[in-house]
Amino acid sequence: KIKNDVPWIKNHDHSTQKEIADWLTLEIKDFIAYISPSKEEIELRNNTVRKLREAIMELWPDCEVHVFGSYATDLYLPGSDIDMVIVSEHGGYESRNSLYSLSSFLKRKNLAKNVEVIAKAKVPIIKFTESTSNIHIDVSFERTNGIDAAKTIRSWITETPGLREIVLIVKQFLSSRKLNNVHVGGLGGYSIICLVYSFLILHPRLSTGNISPYENLGVLLIEFFELYGKNFGYDNVAICVEPDNVCYLNKKYYPDLQGRSSFALSIQDPSDPSNNISRGSFNIRDIKKAFAGAYELLTNGCYDLDTATYKQRIGKSILGNVVRYKGAAR
Amino acid sequence: CTEKQRRVYCQTCGSTRHFTDRCTSIWRSYLTVENANRKMGLPTNIYCYNCAEKGHYGDECPLERTSRVPNLDGSAFSGHNLPQQLR
Numbered sequence A: 001k002i003k004n005d006v007p008w009i010k011n012h013d014h015s016t017q018k019e020i021a022d023w024l025t026l027e028i029k030d031f032i033a034y035i036s037p038s039k040e041e042i043e044l045r046n047n048t049v050r051k052l053r054e055a056i057m058e059l060w061p062d063c064e065v066h067v068f069g070s071y072a073t074d075l076y077l078p079g080s081d082i083d084m085v086i087v088s089e090h091g092g093y094e095s096r097n098s099l100y101s102l103s104s105f106l107k108r109k110n111l112a113k114n115v116e117v118i119a120k121a122k123v124p125i126i127k128f129t130e131s132t133s134n135i136h137i138d139v140s141f142e143r144t145n146g147i148d149a150a151k152t153i154r155s156w157i158t159e160t161p162g163l164r165e166i167v168l169i170v171k172q173f174l175s176s177r178k179l180n181n182v183h184v185g186g187l188g189g190y191s192i193i194c195l196v197y198s199f200l201i202l203h204p205r206l207s208t209g210n211i212s213p214y215e216n217l218g219v220l221l222i223e224f225f226e227l228y229g230k231n232f233g234y235d236n237v238a239i240c241v242e243p244d245n246v247c248y249l250n251k252k253y254y255p256d257l258q259g260r261s262s263f264a265l266s267i268q269d270p271s272d273p274s275n276n277i278s279r280g281s282f283n284i285r286d287i288k289k290a291f292a293g294a295y296e297l298l299t300n301g302c303y304d305l306d307t308a309t310y311k312q313r314i315g316k317s318i319l320g321n322v323v324r325y326k327g328a329a330r
Numbered sequence B: 001c002t003e004k005q006r007r008v009y010c011q012t013c014g015s016t017r018h019f020t021d022r023c024t025s026i027w028r029s030y031l032t033v034e035n036a037n038r039k040m041g042l043p044t045n046i047y048c049y050n051c052a053e054k055g056h057y058g059d060e061c062p063l064e065r066t067s068r069v070p071n072l073d074g075s076a077f078s079g080h081n082l083p084q085q086l087r
């Protein structure tokens, strides 16, 4: 059944589009505009980061405070948290003592509430809610890989139109199905970006320069779900996203990239060839199934609307079957 | 003969695997770039989603398919999906 009454459709009706693929492309652009943060929200986030950075450097003048993750790459959804990392020359801020002294410092300064210190994890972090903005913050220590990844992702986004849009849709899709949490085997942000990036670079129409991705977001979104939901050989194929060499690798020759089971997603870390970025995504079976389901929903939506009358098409949404976003405009 | 009318056939692409109203061409249509007459070479990054080999797309893989989801109507990653002058 075709959805109607999704919020991003209001005043953006595309039911008279001749090509269904163009309708979906326009709807994707409307959805992106709808969930993109407002100027006020951007300023609130920037101010929050600035305030925290200044406070932390007051406590530890010899450290550097960086942001990474979706905030640093402009790929955040409403309610996403901000990832910060503290690094220093001496590398000593990951100690248990520092974790607790920072957490009590932030509490004393009234900058943090609901503070949680997770000291025993492989990657020790402090989680809290910033008091005035209510934004969730994760602080980690002495790790530069997140900063490097953010730099790589930013360059991909500049060079690859369409990447940001498809990533945001896939992120929203997975988060509405609770398949985006790496702690329970879901697909993390960096993995999603690598999947979309590799798909776009290797696509026959895009690698030949025959089409521009931004004008073909509709068909490309369906084909993304087609590749990873129906066809991709998870058992044999690993994804490589090295600069100037986006390709597939046969897992047989890369033992480091093989997971515990043969059916596993495997993405080679561009800054560490022996690391599989997606090794935590053990629930790839459900993720693949969800992608195949998204393909069915989108294509069935297209088939139904293609035979519908213009009157029946008014106010209908194709994307609403897949992204289920109920929030207000930002 | 009613048997004949029920046979699966697509009037758009001639396929006998789907009806006309379920033809992938309904959504797999691309808005191509204007100056299509400039020289185009075969892309150097043709890789197979099924076996990871360079030089062919997954739809044309000679090896056994590993995904258990069927691919009856062909996908984007096929030699047939290259721009016309390169096919």
Ligand SMILES: [Zn+2]
Pocket (backbone or CB within 6 Å): B010, B011, B012, B013, B014, B015, B018, B019, B020, B022, B023, B024, B025
């Ligand atoms: Zn057909």
Ligand SMILES: [Zn+2]
Pocket (backbone or CB within 6 Å): B048, B049, B050, B051, B052, B053, B056, B057, B058, B060, B061, B062, B063
């Ligand atoms: Zn192959």
